[in-house]
Amino acid sequence: MKFIKDDFLWGGATAASQIEGAYDAGGKTLTLLEMKPFLPIKDRTAIHFGGQTKEEMLESIENKKNLHYPKRFGIDFYHRYKEDIALFKEAGMNVYRMSIAWSRIFPNGDDKEPSKEGIAFYRNVLTECKKAGIKVMVTMHHFDTPYEITKKWGGWKNREVIDLFVRYAKVLFKEFDEMVDYWLPFNEINVAIWSTEVGLGVFESDFNSKSERNSAAYQGLHHQFVAQAKVIELGKKMCKLQTQFGCMVANITTYSLDCNPINEMENLKSQQISRWFFYDVVAKGEYPNYIKRNWKENDINVNIDEQDLKLLKNNTVDFISFSYYMSATVAVELSQKASGNVSMGGKNPFLKATEWGWQIDPIGLRITLNQMWDRYQKPLFIAENGIGVLETLNDQNTVEDNYRIEYLSEHFKQINEAIKDGVDVFGYTMWTPIDVVSASTNEMSKRYGMIYVDYDDYHNGTGNRFKKKSFEWFQNFMKTKEL
Incomplete structure (x- = not known):
């Protein structure tokens, strides 16, 4: 099949x-993600976003307990980016x-001038990407609100952070306009609702x-919606x-567990609150009625003024x-649960x-x-898709990852079918081309890449890169387009 x-x-x-490391180079400051240590995983199928107390995260700044903080080291892309981009080519x-770290451009979020080193x-x-003939899509905020924004401004629940973010975006446009083809203001913007720490830089324990x-989660999300609209403008x-x-949403596709109308209705409501709401705001520019009812019935209060609504509608x-x-099932009563990217669902x-469920x-x-496509009639881009697996190098310094080849191949076939259906989908970026530190579990051992990076969960290892079998498979696919 072609x-x-x-x-x-x-x-x-x-x-x-998850890749850069060099967490303090050029004056860069910590983000909340870099304040989370690696702790051995007892249950891989649990949801691991959050889970730390505010006190534990604040202790991490001086690291008095001598714990390992994987995202401060990443895969050392900061020093090895040329090697990695050459492999991508x-x-x-x-x-x-790729994403740009706000705290590498404005270390304190509100600095008078951006960092020249950043x-x-x-x-x-x-x-390097342009030299390699690779187009670039940049995410401006990928779960990495600078801790200084949290400390000084209270994170995204404070409306003033909108202006700080727009100021940051202005610097990116000024410096990198000619080098970037696509901009995404926020990664998986709906994570704000599931983890205020990850999505908004706001401590859950507050x-x-x-x-x-x-109320604070939806208020912070609203501020991000407004910030995104202002950045687009x-x-x-x-x-x-x-x-x-564009936008970027953690998509949660679910099916009713059975054809019981009660469960069908439960799935509809789940899709509205967990999925469609976010797309509706950024693609249609409107807050749908179903979210207003949800807020009213759950005592959720969000301040939204008329100028905000005009801004969203026009941008x-x-x-x-x-x-x-992945996908999951929904029912009023679920007997078996399954894990997922940002939330649990039914098996x-x-x-x-x-292995992560x-x-x-x-x-x-x-x-x-x-x-x-039917709902929005806007071009679509699959920004993340992939499979995390426990892997080790074999005697030939590679990984026989046939399961990854099968996973990618089967998803590519379905993209092809969607295009035949008439869907306007124009691109796909796998998560990830190279092993990285896991966003949620902080593991290096949860490996997604076509390129193996020789670090363990405590960053023991050489950091050297090795091509897996899937690397050659993808290379051949790009030459032949045969599925």
């Missing part, structure tokens, strides 16, 4: 906090989705009640005409990007799952693409 779209973008995605990637680093990375916590004025601006995204790793008896559902990607 992939039918010649101009499709194929590549990989990474996040600054060798694999055949024609697009790279700007120089990203200019070097982007220059809240005294569920109502207070949820600014970018349209500052950037070259062909530059595109919707050019394209929709999303992560898709599906027709699907296999990874994420259910593998390639057809679900085709369903997702059709649903979103």
Whole structure:
């Protein structure tokens, strides 16, 4: 079977906090993600976002307990980016989705001037990508609110952080406009609701009640919606005409566990609150009625003024990007649960799952693409998709990762089918082209990449890169487009 779209973008995605290391280079400050230590995982299928007390995170600044903080070291991309981008080119990637760390540009969030060292680093990375003939999609905020923003401003629950973020975006547009093809203001913006620490830079332990916590989460999310709209408005004025601006949502595709109307209704409500709401705001520019009812019934209070609504309506995204790793089931009463990217769901008896309990559902990607195209009629981009596995190098210094080849191949086939269905999907970046520190569990041993990085969970190892079998498979796919 041949992939039918010649101009499709194929590549990989990474996040600054999971690859760069050099956490204090050029005056860079810590983010909340870099304040979380690695702790041995007792249950891989549990949800691991958050879980630390405020006191534990504050103790991490001086590290008096001598714990290991993996995201402070990443895979040393800061020093090895040329080597890694050369490998991306060798694999055949024609697009790279990367993130820029806010705290590397404005270490304190509100500095008078941006960091020259930070700007120089990203200019070097982007220059290397352009030399390699690789298009670039940049995420401006990938779960890495600077701790200084949390300390001084209270994170995204404070409306003034909007202006700080727009100021940061202005510097990125000014410095890197000609080098970036696509901009995403926020990664998986809906994570704000599931983890205020990860999504908003707000300590979960600061809240005294569920109502207070949820009100702050949605208020912080609203501020991010407004910030995204302002960034799009600014970018349209500052950037070259062909530059595109998108969103990024952690997509949660679910099915009713059975055909019981009660469970069908439960799934509809789940999809509205966990999925469609976020797309509706950024793609249609409107808060849907169902979220207003949800807020009213759950004592959630969000301050939204008329100017915010006009801004959202007038600055919707050019394209929709999303992560898709798995699907789940929904019912009023679930007897068996399954893990997922940002939330738990129900088990599906027709699907296999990874060691982390994420259910593998390639057809679900085709369903997702059709649903979103029918609903929004905006170009679609799959920003994250991949499989995390425990892996070690064999005697030939490679990994025979046939399971990854199968996973990628089956998802590629379903993208092809969606295009035949008439869906306008223009690109795909796997998570990830190279092993990285896990966002949620802080593991190096949860490996997603086509390229093996020789570090363990405590960063013992050489850090050297080795090609897995999937690297050669993808390289061949890019040459032949045969599925």
